[in-house]
Amino acid sequence: MINILTTADVILVIQLSVALGIATAINGVIFSLREETRVITLVTYSSSIGNALALFFVGATAFYVNILLAIPTVLFVLAITKAITYTKKVSKSIVTTTMTTVSFATVIVLLSYIDRNFETHQVNFTMYLLGNIRLFESKEINLIFYIAMVIAIISIININRIKQNIFDKQYLVTNNLKYNIFNLMLIIQLIITVIASSQIVGIVFAPGFIILPVIIVKYFVKSLLQLFIFSSLLSSLSLFVGIYGSLLMPLFSTGVVIILTLTIFALILLGCKLLMNKKTIKKNILKVT
Amino acid sequence: MFLLGQLEIILIITLALSACSIVGSILVFQGAPYSPSSIGRISTFGFSIGFLYSSTLSSVPIILFSIITILVVQKIIKKICEKTDISEGVLYVLVSIILFAIGIVIMHIQTVNNFITTDKIFTGELVYTIINRITINGYDFGSVSLYLFSILLLINIVLFTINNNGLKMLFVDKTYYLSVNKNTDLLELVISVMVSITVASTIQVAGSFIVSLFILGIPMITVYFVKRISTLAISAITISTSVSFAGYSIAKILNISIVSVTAAIISSLLVLSAFLAPERGVIALFLSNRNDRKNIMLDDLLNYIYEAEQVNQPNQYQAIPHDISDYLNWSINYTTKIIKLAYIRELISKDNDGFLQLTKQGIKHVNLINNA
Numbered sequence: 001m002i003n004i005l006t007t008a009d010v011i012l013v014i015q016l017s018v019a020l021g022i023a024t025a026i027n028g029v030i031f032s033l034r035e036e037t038r039v040i041t042l043v044t045y046s047s048s049i050g051n052a053l054a055l056f057f058v059g060a061t062a063f064y065v066n067i068l069l070a071i072p073t074v075l076f077v078l079a080i081t082k083a084i085t086y087t088k089k090v091s092k093s094i095v096t097t098t099m100t101t102v103s104f105a106t107v108i109v110l111l112s113y114i115d116r117n118f119e120t121h122q123v124n125f126t127m128y129l130l131g132n133i134r135l136f137e138s139k140e141i142n143l144i145f146y147i148a149m150v151i152a153i154i155s156i157i158n159i160n161r162i163k164q165n166i167f168d169k170q171y172l173v174t175n176n177l178k179y180n181i182f183n184l185m186l187i188i189q190l191i192i193t194v195i196a197s198s199q200i201v202g203i204v205f206a207p208g209f210i211i212l213p214v215i216i217v218k219y220f221v222k223s224l225l226q227l228f229i230f231s232s233l234l235s236s237l238s239l240f241v242g243i244y245g246s247l248l249m250p251l252f253s254t255g256v257v258i259i260l261t262l263t264i265f266a267l268i269l270l271g272c273k274l275l276m277n278k279k280t281i282k283k284n285i286l287k288v289t
Numbered sequence: 290m291f292l293l294g295q296l297e298i299i300l301i302i303t304l305a306l307s308a309c310s311i312v313g314s315i316l317v318f319q320g321a322p323y324s325p326s327s328i329g330r331i332s333t334f335g336f337s338i339g340f341l342y343s344s345t346l347s348s349v350p351i352i353l354f355s356i357i358t359i360l361v362v363q364k365i366i367k368k369i370c371e372k373t374d375i376s377e378g379v380l381y382v383l384v385s386i387i388l389f390a391i392g393i394v395i396m397h398i399q400t401v402n403n404f405i406t407t408d409k410i411f412t413g414e415l416v417y418t419i420i421n422r423i424t425i426n427g428y429d430f431g432s433v434s435l436y437l438f439s440i441l442l443l444i445n446i447v448l449f450t451i452n453n454n455g456l457k458m459l460f461v462d463k464t465y466y467l468s469v470n471k472n473t474d475l476l477e478l479v480i481s482v483m484v485s486i487t488v489a490s491t492i493q494v495a496g497s498f499i500v501s502l503f504i505l506g507i508p509m510i511t512v513y514f515v516k517r518i519s520t521l522a523i524s525a526i527t528i529s530t531s532v533s534f535a536g537y538s539i540a541k542i543l544n545i546s547i548v549s550v551t552a553a554i555i556s557s558l559l560v561l562s563a564f565l566a567p568e569r570g571v572i573a574l575f576l577s578n579r580n581d582r583k584n585i586m587l588d589d590l591l592n593y594i595y596e597a598e599q600v601n602q603p604n605q606y607q608a609i610p611h612d613i614s615d616y617l618n619w620s621i622n623y624t625t626k627i628i629k630l631a632y633i634r635e636l637i638s639k640d641n642d643g644f645l646q647l648t649k650q651g652i653k654h655v656n657l658i659n660n661a
Contacts, residue, residue, distance in 0.1 A: 032379075035376070037378070037379055037382060038378070038382075041382070080560060080563075083563070083564070083571045084560075084563045084571065086571060086574065086575075087513070087563065087569055087570065087571055087574055089512050089513060089569055090317055090509055090512060093324065093378065094316070094317060094324070094505060094509070095509075097324035097325070097326055097501060097505065098501070098502065098505045098506065098509055098559065100326065100501075101326055101498060101499060101501040101502040101505070101506075101552075102502060102506075102552075102556040102559065102560075104498045104499065104502075105499055105502055105549055105552030105553055105555075105556055106553065106556065108499070108546070108549040108552070109545060109549040109550065109552070109553045112545045112546045112549055113543060113544075113545050116544050116545065117543075117544060130393065204389070204498075205386060205390065207382070207386070208382070208383065208386030208387075211379070211382065211383065212383055212386070215375065215379060215383060251397055251398075252394060252397060253393070255390075256390045256393050256394055256397075259386060259387065259390040260387075260390050260391070260394070263387045263390070
């Protein structure tokens with residue numbers, strides 16, 4: 001368990017918060033602006049099948065095994081979802097929601113089977129679902145930090161292509177930039193981000209943690225760059241405060257504390273916006289009179 | 290007593306699945322902006338507050354608080370959507386996650402000294418549903434959940450039957466419905482009430498997440514086989530019974546939670562029916578689309594040969610595969626395939642110079658297309 005009183009661990013938590021904050025915010029911006037928020041939830045739950053499979057076959061939840069198993073699982077689930085949507089019998093949102101729950105049910109079946117039948121592995125459901133930073137060693141947190149950092153750097157390098165992907169798909173297609181391959185890359189990036197963040201926030205709160213900052217910040221900014229920067233800041237800040245909060249309050253899971261911190265920040269920001277709006281209206285009325 | 294307990298569990302799950310399927314049939318046709326999983330998370334908040342009061346499952350405060358929470362949140366979200374440009378779906382996801390987090394905090398405090406852990410609220414555990422029993426003068430009248438789900442099923446059947454015509458009209462032609470009934474508010478309220486009662490009750494059996502699959506799963510299986518909403522609801526109830534029996538038996542053999550196995554069976558059936566359904570399944574649809582495409586291309590090929598014969602432009606384009614592929618912009622492989630298909634159907638033949646020509650049947654086919 002990390003020690004909040006040592007300088008090395010404090011630096012580690014700061015690094016983790018910043019890297020993971022940037023990685024999640026960038027993915028949040030991409031998928032929110034493409035109006036694919038349900039896809040984030042689907043990817044989160046289906047990637048956790050990879051997590052459960054890793055535990056089932058290998059008996060460990062090593063990060064790289066999770067990623068290796070999660071990528072084909074998620075792509076398989078996305079393919080099935082697309083195929084079912086192709087029949088046009090049910091709306092896309094209903095299919096996505098159902099496939100999300102199907103993934104969750106698969107995870108629960110696998111985990112409860114492992115928990116009840118494998119004497120060597122004890123499954124901690126709360127950790128899987130809600131995340132718990134207290135169960136991680138500094139080494140594991142370091143790994144999450146490095147992976148989040150790599151994703152953040154890749155996203156920053158590809159920022160122009162991401163912009164085109166969000167706003168001008170036709171440009172990518174006409175300029176032969178292999179739209180489908182780029183889309184696949186974005187999905188893989190999202191899978192890795194989701195796995196990294198769900199270790200801390202838990203699979204239940206990972207989609208909310210990715211989407212929430214972007215939705216809030218959208219009301220305060222005017223450009224895409226500002227959206228990237230401020231949602232990263234908000235994510236990082238809530239991660240830092242949330243991780244410390246959960247270390248100080250052992251009763252609650254990390255995911256819960258982080259989401260509640262994020263909600264408090266959101267309420268403060270929205271309150272400020274309302275106050276500012278009122279002041280502007282008053283000023284305008286005074287000017288007119 | 291043990292056998293009776295088993296039967297009770299199977300009955301509870303059958304009743305819960307049937308009640309859920311009726312609501313699910315409506316949602317599958319309506320395509321509501323909220324998903325039952327969001328509603329499930331929202332109701333966890335009400336559930337936790339109700340749990341603070343009663344500390345037992347299937348109690349009135351739990352269901353009441355859950356229903357009130359869902360209805361109030363739905364109203365607030367609708368108001369916010371009217372005033373801002375945030376989409377309803379996104380708002381549901383966000384509000385549900387925040388309320389769910391608060392609900393967990395309340396539940397953590399309450400379940401510290403309780404036999405029900407928060408895990409069970411997420412994943413669902415049927416065994417707990419038969420603990421609370423109705424006993425009068427020492428005589429056991431069965432579990433509270435059994436009565437709860439019977440009442441729930443009854444309410445859903447009654448509401449569904451009363452509003453059947455309105456629902457049909459709303460799904461098929463909303464404009465016509467509005468011209469007859471002024472607005473959709475009442476029907477939407479009925480649907481909201483049905484959803485909230487069902488989610489609030491089923492969450493105690495299926496957990497906050499799997500409740501969504503209980504509601505949508507079986508109607509989605511049946512939607513590939515039936516056309517009418519009433520048939521959909523009836524067949525969904527029939528499937529529910531078989532699924533609950535199978536779920537219970539497999540769970541006993543594999544030693545896993547009954548709810549998760551039931552959910553897994555529903556998931557497998559859903560994927561199988563979506564892919565293998567005879568007329569509307571993915572494979573059937575894919576094959577039928579491919580045949581349609583082939584027929585259209587066959588028509589194009591026959592038209593080309595007809596024009597080549599009639600207009601007679603042998604110097605520009607000739608009725609040979611290479612020229613056809615150039616003119617119609619098809620790959621040479623695909624052109625050969627379509628030509629083979631035309632041969633098989635005896636629509637074309639080769640003349641002495643090796644050019645393709647239409648048979649009598651082919652000419653008849655082209656005339657039929659052109660006249661159409």
